[in-house]
Amino acid sequence: MDLIKSTRTKLGFVASLAETALRLRLLEPGSDIKVHFFFTLSYFSLPCFPFVLLHRNLGKSGLRVSCLGLGTWVTFGGQISDEVAEQLMTIAYDSGVNLFDTAEVYSGGKRSSLVITTKLYWGGKMQLEYVDVVFANRTDSNTPMEEIVRAMTHVINQGMAMYWGTSRWSAMEIMEAYSVARQFNLIPPVCEQAEYHFFQREKVETQLPELYHKIGVGVVSWSPLACGIITGKYDNGIPETSRASMKPYQWLREKIMSEDGKKQQAKLKELAHIAEKLGCTLPQLAIAWCLRNEGVSSVLLGSSNPTQLTENLGAIQVIPKMTAGIASEVDHLLGNRPHSKKDYHH
Numbered sequence: 001m002d003l004i005k006s007t008r009t010k011l012g013f014v015a016s017l018a019e020t021a022l023r024l025r026l027l028e029p030g031s032d033i034k035v036h037f038f039f040t041l042s043y044f045s046l047p048c049f050p051f052v053l054l055h056r057n058l059g060k061s062g063l064r065v066s067c068l069g070l071g072t073w074v075t076f077g078g079q080i081s082d083e084v085a086e087q088l089m090t091i092a093y094d095s096g097v098n099l100f101d102t103a104e105v106y107s108g109g110k111r112s113s114l115v116i117t118t119k120l121y122w123g124g125k126m127q128l129e130y131v132d133v134v135f136a137n138r139t140d141s142n143t144p145m146e147e148i149v150r151a152m153t154h155v156i157n158q159g160m161a162m163y164w165g166t167s168r169w170s171a172m173e174i175m176e177a178y179s180v181a182r183q184f185n186l187i188p189p190v191c192e193q194a195e196y197h198f199f200q201r202e203k204v205e206t207q208l209p210e211l212y213h214k215i216g217v218g219v220v221s222w223s224p225l226a227c228g229i230i231t232g233k234y235d236n237g238i239p240e241t242s243r244a245s246m247k248p249y250q251w252l253r254e255k256i257m258s259e260d261g262k263k264q265q266a267k268l269k270e271l272a273h274i275a276e277k278l279g280c281t282l283p284q285l286a287i288a289w290c291l292r293n294e295g296v297s298s299v300l301l302g303s304s305n306p307t308q309l310t311e312n313l314g315a316i317q318v319i320p321k322m323t324a325g326i327a328s329e330v331d332h333l334l335g336n337r338p339h340s341k342k343d344y345h346h
Helices: 012-023 082-094 145-157 171-183 202-215 247-257 259-278 282-291 306-317 324-334 341-345
Strands: 034-037 055-057 064-066 068-071 099-102 115-119 133-137 163-167 191-195 218-222 296-302
Touching: 055 296, 064 068, 064 296, 068 082, 068 306, 082 306, 099 296, 133 145, 145 163, 145 171, 163 171, 171 202, 191 202, 202 218, 247 259, 259 282, 259 324, 282 296, 282 306, 282 324, 296 306
Parallel strands: 068 099, 068 296, 099 115, 133 163, 163 191, 191 218, 218 296
Antiparallel strands: 034 115, 034 133, 055 064
């Protein structure tokens, strides 16, 4: 299976989609939209992996996605070679992953078996007749919510997509989109892409659960290892080959070396003892911890080598071990459990 071909073939569809939206004045010139390609996987073989990935509904929609996905927005197209990229995608696919969040230069696979997600810009040409989900990346303060929802509804009604979701939206903005959709008989979003890990909990744990139960909006979470911080590789400084050593990631380096960053590293050393007790690695514990949340449909993994990806995919085996007792132990060590509305009723 050739997973790295037609490297400039993904953008034309979005260009035509954008042209339509611009023509209808539903988008401002130069606007940024994020398009995710979702394809359901009904059958797969596991020739060399001793675990089976669970599949969950995307929010309360009927679309089934693997609970672990492969994110390539950082490592693909610059940090790793095409050969390694293909190895990673093949490993993910063979282990049951059907959700791929790609950079704009990677595509491929079987149309009927992959869930490919990507953020795209104008130009190029794409070999797809439609996508399953269009994500609106960030809200535009200059555009009324009704226009955004009408634009997404138009895309779906034209057969260009089956669903739409949001990325980096606040709970209030998502609820506004839902209300507008109901008021004008339009189509509401089905999921939100949000950052979620040990040190970033507020939004996913206190704001989004209410949306999941009330209007069925699920979560596709990203950065479960906090840009590599949770791997433990920064506990003795910044390795020369790490992401934090690269020029574009000066902000990450500063974050790690800050007082808060040093406190996080100390907490990670304690959490490593829990991982050891469960017979897993710290990254596996972190990923399984994210998946304990019922509102999380899928967790996107970012990996730069096959060994790392195989390790991260092994988090699926840790999920049954994430008991209430273990979760409570993790909360105690982190000391940052956000208070939900339910907590105040006890």
